[in-house]
Amino acid sequence: MAALLETRGLTAQYGQFKALFGVDLQVAPGECVAIIGANGAGKTTLMRSITGVLRNAPEMILHNGIPIGALSADQVMQRGIAMVPEGRRLFPSLSVEENLLIGGQVRRGDGRWTLEAVYTLFPVLRERRRSPGTALSGGQQQMVAIGRALMSNPGLLLCDEISLGLAPVVIRDIYAALPAIRETGAAVVIVEQDISRALSVADRIYCMMEGRVTLTGRAADMTRDAIHAAYFGNAA
């Protein structure tokens, strides 16, 4: 089956600083892929490249076989890719409900995700729907960010560090929503620093270090030693 998303020798740089060195990645339809790695491994740069925030050569990123590397972020999103950005990035001027609605502004077809469906997935958001998005707790803000991304009914959902800075009990609640999201057939890419969390939800894992993929394979086949070597390098 053709990959839903594919990167081929993806490179990226900020000025003189090169952040990605030929990253190859594939995501199949409906698959859950986790990208793990320490701070500075290039995970967020990879997300920024895929979403068009950083522009690349067109053929470095393919969506359903079509080159999208040179598209702008809004054009990428209109193709059915949605993003939960690192740090949530809710719009402070918008209420919770408006934050969700703006995610559906480029809605594709009559998919499952509506305001009502998001409120069913995260009931606390219904109670807080008139509050400013940024007045919520970190965990609730993350729920808004996920709901906002779902509102476009994406075929591919990218989640960048969704557990960062949250209490373990809150992280558990956030991850509990994942099966319902995958039920819709959407592929999910999760960027995560928590290795055991990533292994527990993903079908496949990509481990990154210093801008390169150092390990890839089925999550079920990963050994602890192999991951440690790929995550921290041989010196660890």
Place this chain on the structure above:
Amino acid sequence: MIWLDTIVQGILLGGLYALFAAGLSLVFGIMRLVNLAHGDLIIFAAFAILLIVGSTGLNPFLAALLAAPVMFAVGWALQAFVLNRVLGRDILPPLLVTFGLSVALQNGLLEAFSADSQRIRAGALESASIDLGPVTVGVMPLLTFASAVGAIFLLNRLFYTTALGRAFRATSDDAVTASLMGINPRSVFAIATGLAMVIVTLAALYLGMRSNFDPSIGPARLIYAFEAVIIGGLGSLWGTLLGGAIIGVAQTIGAQINPEWQILAGHIAFLVVLLIRPRGLFPRAVD
């Protein structure tokens, strides 16, 4: 009673300043762009209305209705083809470009219409007045103020109850994240500037009917607009109306004391507010 009349006339005059300022406030609020050509664009729109009235014999209000979509297109194109190219972290390039545009517009208008003072004739409306008991107010100032309130009310409705308004606010908050919602910030900016030019057309209509204008008076209108925006708080539309009213009242009070003090009194009121509330009376929470 004369002071009540002075204050009422000042508030009504503030409506005109609020119209000068609303477009500036809209553009600044959404894209943090200070358009130094704003005053000249008002004069450009006034000449456009004058041209339509002169060539078709239409009522000035109908002429403004025809000019508004043209001005929207001018604003859209200006943003899409010029200003979007210079927007970024550095605030200097857009300032320089709009300053250049201001000079070009003044000279272009001078070439096309000469330095002669012009006026948009509104017939009996110019001198009509309504007796409200203690004060008598001109119909034209009343219409100007009502138009300012109406325009700001509609802009607020647009901002807070429509999908476009949500996109305006989201893009203003964080353009990169807005683009991750499938919104094209450049397109949003172009629509915002187009909309600002529609307000500019309304401002130009009343400016042209109430006083003489010529190609050189744009920068002074920009100063009034700036002062109203800053008094009200950057990006706050109702604040802009209040800012306009404060300048208007200060000017009429100044003129009442000594006619030579009219303009100066407005600027002094601006400085006093700036000293007391440097961020304006209603600053937006996120700036």
